[in-house]
Amino acid sequence: xxxxxxxxxxxxxxxxxxxxxxxxxxxxxxxxxxxxxxxxxxxxxxxxxxxxxxxxxxxxxxxxxxxxxxxxxxxxxxxxxxxxxxxxxxxxxxxxxxxxxxxxxxxxxxxxxxxxxxxxxxxxxxxxxxxxxxxxxxxxxxxxxxxxxxxxxxxxxxxxxxxxxxxxxxxxxxxxxxxxxxxxxxxxxxxxxxxxxxxxxxxxxxxxxxxxxxxxxxxxxxxxxxxxxxxxxxxxxxxxxxxxxxxxxxxxxxxxxxxxxxxxxxxxxxxxxxx
Amino acid sequence: xxxxxxxxxxxxxxxxxxxxxxxxxxxxxxxxxxxxxxxxxxxxxxxxxxxxxxxxxxxxxxxxxxxxxxxxxxxxxxxxxxxxxxxxxxxxxxxxxxxxxxxxxxxxxxxxxxxxxxxxxxxxxxxxxxxxxxxxxxxxxxxxxxxxxxxxxxxxxxxxxxxxxxxxxxxxxxxxxxxxxxxxxxxxxxxxxxxxxxxxxxxxxxxxxxxxxxxxxxxxxxxxxxxxxxxxxxxxx
Numbered sequence: 001x002x003x004x005x006x007x008x009x010x011x012x013x014x015x016x017x018x019x020x021x022x023x024x025x026x027x028x029x030x031x032x033x034x035x036x037x038x039x040x041x042x043x044x045x046x047x048x049x050x051x052x053x054x055x056x057x058x059x060x061x062x063x064x065x066x067x068x069x070x071x072x073x074x075x076x077x078x079x080x081x082x083x084x085x086x087x088x089x090x091x092x093x094x095x096x097x098x099x100x101x102x103x104x105x106x107x108x109x110x111x112x113x114x115x116x117x118x119x120x121x122x123x124x125x126x127x128x129x130x131x132x133x134x135x136x137x138x139x140x141x142x143x144x145x146x147x148x149x150x151x152x153x154x155x156x157x158x159x160x161x162x163x164x165x166x167x168x169x170x171x172x173x174x175x176x177x178x179x180x181x182x183x184x185x186x187x188x189x190x191x192x193x194x195x196x197x198x199x200x201x202x203x204x205x206x207x208x209x210x211x212x213x214x215x216x217x218x219x220x221x222x223x224x225x226x227x228x229x230x231x232x233x234x235x236x237x238x239x240x241x242x243x244x245x246x247x248x249x250x251x252x253x254x255x256x257x258x259x260x261x262x263x264x265x266x267x268x269x270x271x272x273x274x275x
Numbered sequence: 276x277x278x279x280x281x282x283x284x285x286x287x288x289x290x291x292x293x294x295x296x297x298x299x300x301x302x303x304x305x306x307x308x309x310x311x312x313x314x315x316x317x318x319x320x321x322x323x324x325x326x327x328x329x330x331x332x333x334x335x336x337x338x339x340x341x342x343x344x345x346x347x348x349x350x351x352x353x354x355x356x357x358x359x360x361x362x363x364x365x366x367x368x369x370x371x372x373x374x375x376x377x378x379x380x381x382x383x384x385x386x387x388x389x390x391x392x393x394x395x396x397x398x399x400x401x402x403x404x405x406x407x408x409x410x411x412x413x414x415x416x417x418x419x420x421x422x423x424x425x426x427x428x429x430x431x432x433x434x435x436x437x438x439x440x441x442x443x444x445x446x447x448x449x450x451x452x453x454x455x456x457x458x459x460x461x462x463x464x465x466x467x468x469x470x471x472x473x474x475x476x477x478x479x480x481x482x483x484x485x486x487x488x489x490x491x492x493x494x495x496x497x498x499x500x501x502x503x504x505x506x507x508x509x510x511x512x
Contacts, residue, residue: 173367176330177439178357178384183391187380191371 060240067238068245071226075245077140078222082208085147089155090201096152097159103168104185113156121153129215140221147211151204162196163189195264202257209253213246281343283308283475284329284443289338291321291328297336298324304494309473311466313486316496322479323364325496326445328352329477330361342443357384360441362449364479366432370421374412374431377420378403381435406434409464411457425452433461437468444468444476451481458482462489
């Protein structure tokens with residue numbers, strides 16, 4: 001029997017186009033920036049910007065730390081709002097993200113869920129807070145509900161990206177052996193996505209702490225209520241203290257989050273030839 | 276014709292194409308139950324694609340594949356999934372799971388999802404331990420797969436394919452990263468399974484010595500010539 005050599009399968013080399021996506025995106029961004037420059041025209045009045053800034057900042061100094069005992073419960077409430085909202089939104093975001101992942105769900109469901117997540121993301125946290133205060137009244141519950149919706153849009157998107165970054169071959173291998181969709185997700189996608197999901201949830205917690213400090217402006221509980229009060233009464237030294245406390249809380253949470261995230265990196269894929 | 280004589284796997288006029296390129300054309304084969312079939316041929320000729328097609332991962336360009344179960348019914352590759360054990364060339368293990376979990380994943384086709392939602396049963400773990408011992412992996416059960424050597428991963432992939440006692444094992448170069456002695460030992464074990472339990476093993480192999488020693492049938496895929504694709508099916512039983 002003749003044993004022929006296989007067709008070598010040589011293909012013409014494709015040269016990389018100079019108009020690749022990153023380059024085109026950069027050019028479009030620069031062009032957009034040039035077109036946007038007229039927006040910097042200002043008010044038309046002749047103002048001494050630096051003097052204005054100095055006069056305003058001078059009122060912040062020195063901060064008045066005598067208010068610390070009275071704002072401590074509000075700071076704690078801010079933490080509570082952030083933690084509850086992050087946990088609830090992360091739990092809700094997992095199934096929604098699965099529905100938005102092209103490697104898990106059918107295309108119509110993916111498109112519908114992505115549209116929903118985009119719509120939720122497009123509403124700022126302050127507007128969610130206004131809506132929640134209108135429904136639940138001016139309290140911390142409104143803050144939690146507002147941040148759940150706000151976070152859901154982001155976590156849904158981040159989790160969905162994490163699910164889609166999993167090696168599709170692993171889940172496919174399980175499906176070939178008869179695993180159903182849920183099992184392929186549980187054992188093929190989730191182990192890869194789990195560290196990313198935790199990492200994103202931690203990031204969202206940090207972000208929600210900042211947001212929880214702001215939504216109090218419209219009555220949704222937390223330390224923002226004090227920010228609003230001091231601003232209304234022009235007590236900028238006390239306002240500065242609240243800002244400083246928020247800054248310290250966010251920095252501490254950031255540092256803790258970074259330490260945890262360092263231990264959360266997933267193993268992306270196995271080299272085909274092992275060692 | 277007795278059940279023993281009816282083909283376990285039958286392919287008729289099978290054409291396999293990948294990315295628009297035809298790799299195999301008009302393959303006819305009948306593989307008896309309990310046989311060890313070696314698929315040989317140069318790299319890139321279509322051995323992996325043929326195995327992927329037999330596993331139902333890529334649809335045939337034309338032709339038919341039929342598996343016959345112990346109940347004597349014929350099934351398409353998709354319908355036969357719970358009875359297939361597949362060892363992929365690139366293994367497709369989950370590096371973020373332990374060796375034990377990866378092997379136990381081979382049982383998913385036989386367990387409904389509500390039973391595996393909180394993990395596997397003690398009996399399954401025991402079965403897994405026995406298999407790991409058989410492939411000299413018993414000390415590594417709780418290691419993450421990402422930390423193993425290539426040879427160890429390959430044996431994990433083989434264990435995953437075998438844990439559900441499949442009727443047909445499709446293995447794409449399953450011993451390419453093992454030393455010759457261990458490779459022979461693993462393939463002997465697959466061959467013994469085929470003989471004892473009547474399972475069929477179809478294996479892409481490169482080592483002519485192993486093919487010569489183990490294969491009951493050899494499917495040699497040769498290159499494209501003016502006269503078309505040629506296959507040599509050689510019975511050694």
